[in-house]
Amino acid sequence: MKANYGYKDGSGEYYITIDTELCNGCTKCVEACPENVLEVVENEMDPLAEDLVARVSDEHRKKIKYSCAPCKPTTEPRTLPCVQSCEPGAISHSW
Amino acid sequence: MANSESKEYWRWTESRWTNPDLDWKDGDIISAGVDVGSVSTQSVVMVDGELFCYANMRTGSDSPDSANNSMNWALDGTGLPLDKIEYAVGTGYGRVNVPFAKRALTEIACHARGANFMYGPSIRTVLDMGGQDCKAIRCDHRGKVTAFLMNDKCAAGTGRGMEVFADLLQIHINDVGRMSLVDVEPEPVSSTCVVFAKSEAVALLRKGWSKEKVLAAYCGAMAHRVVTLLERLGVENDFAITGGIAKNIGVVSRIEKELKVTAPEPSIDPQLAGAIGGALFGKALVEKARKKA
Known part of the structure; x- marks a missing residue:
């Protein structure tokens, strides 16, 4: 499942996409994120399954623009810490 | 009373x-x-x-x-x-x-x-237009979510936005959809934010636009907004709409037109x-x- 967390407003699109088919619940992204945006919990979109997957915490879903701003590339392209830490490559961004 | x-x-x-x-x-x-x-x-x-x-x-x-x-x-x-x-x-x-x-x-x-139960296992894309948010969901034949995208940051494209317009134009919420079906489609209101759209609508009314035409402009803007959300996720047939706005023919028909799909008529209350x-x-x-x- 491709879970898109975030929103679109007048200033742009702010989505973090987590592919739960690829996510193995290792929590490396949770440790890598300096703003504690990510968490690993039971897959809420599939109540009958019991596997653990990463998601964006409720607290940050409506303010990703600000929460993720410190990691945004400024002068040259760079890989974000969460994306870099994810070995199966389950995390992507809309920016 | x-x-x-x-x-x-x-x-x-x-x-x-x-x-x-x-x-x-x-x-x-x-x-x-x-x-x-x-x-x-x-x-x-x-x-x-x-x-x-x-x-x-x-x-x-x-x-x-x-x-x-x-x-x-x-x-x-x-x-x-x-x-x-x-x-x-x-x-x-x-x-x-x-x-x-x-x-x-x-x-x-x-x-x-729920959409899988109401509309059958062929449904692959569900648009839920709720009271205060809007969700685009892709699912498989068992109704299991395969992708989703949600927008609950503002009331544009939601039932609450439509309630505000019903109140403004003094048309009952059950009638707004039907009344918005005008012969010549006006340009949609430029702002999707309910507060700005409302002030834009007031300006249009003062300019002499009919209630029907203003409603058409708002329904058009609302449809366009959710279509951009759906396009980000990708639309796969069959397509269905749930939530209160699914009863609003003005918005539903405009979404269908823009996406070139048909949403089935709900057999049970889509809410x-x-x-x-x-x-x-x-x-x-x-x-x-x-x-x-």
């Missing part, structure tokens, strides 16, 4: 229903779903995965009260006591505040499951999708627990 109530153009009709062909005493698993939304609350009771009774009413200021009231109304006259419900699932904004629910589930999973999904998950969770035991 009647006079002042008739002026509440946004007030949609609450409803309840009991299946006359079903006796809960014959059932094995009785499950329930309670969808406490931002604007409306639905309670659905299912007997072995078949609709037994439901109630659909406005959410009050207190979530536990709203959940209790709607469940009491759904059970009213059916003879089924609340404690005979084996598994109740809470969903929607107030999902953690349903006193009698065993588990709270996200409304995204419930809407996909019930979340609660139906919850009740179906309740049944599945009972079966899973029994299998383990």
Whole structure:
């Protein structure tokens, strides 16, 4: 499942996409994120399954623009810490 | 009193229903779903995965009260006591505040499951246009979510936005969709934000636009907004709409036109999708627990 967390407003699109088919619940992204945006919990979109997957915490879903701003590339392209830490490559961004 | 109530153009009709062909005493698993939304609350009771009774009413200021009231109304006259419900699932904004629910589930999973029940297993894309948010969901033939995208940051493209316009134009909420179907489609209002769209609409009215034309411009803007959301996720046929706006022909027909798809006519109140999904998950969770035991 491709879970898109975030929103679109007048200033742009702010989505973090987590592919739960690829996510193995290792929590490396949770440790890598300096703003504690990510968490690993039971897959809420599939109540009958019991596997653990990463998601964006409720607290940050409506303010990703600000929460993720410190990691945004400024002068040259760079890989974000969460994306870099994810070995199966389950995390992507809309920016 | 009647006079002042008739002026509440946004007030949609609450409803309840009991299946006359079903006796809960014959059932094995009785499950329930309670969808406490931002604007409306639905309670659905299912007997072995078949609709037994439901109630659909406005959410009050207190979530536990709203959940209790709607469940009491759904059970009213059916003879089924609340404690005979084996598994109740809470969903929607107030999902953690349903006193009698065993588990709270996200409304995204419930809407996909509910749409699968209401419209059939061929549904792959579900657009839920709720009271205060809007969700685009992709699902498989079992109603399992394969991708989703949600926008709950603002009221544009939601039922609440339409209520504001019904009030502004003094047209009953049940009639806005039909009335917006004008011969020549005007340019949509430029702002999708409800507050800005409202001031833009006031300006258009002062310019001499008819109510119908203003409504058409707003429905057009609302449709366009959700279409951009859907396009980000990708639309796969069949396509269905759930939530209160699914009853608004003005928005539905414009979405269909823009996406070049047809949304099936709902056979049951589309506002019930979340609660139906919850009740179906309740049944599945009972079966899973029994299998383990």
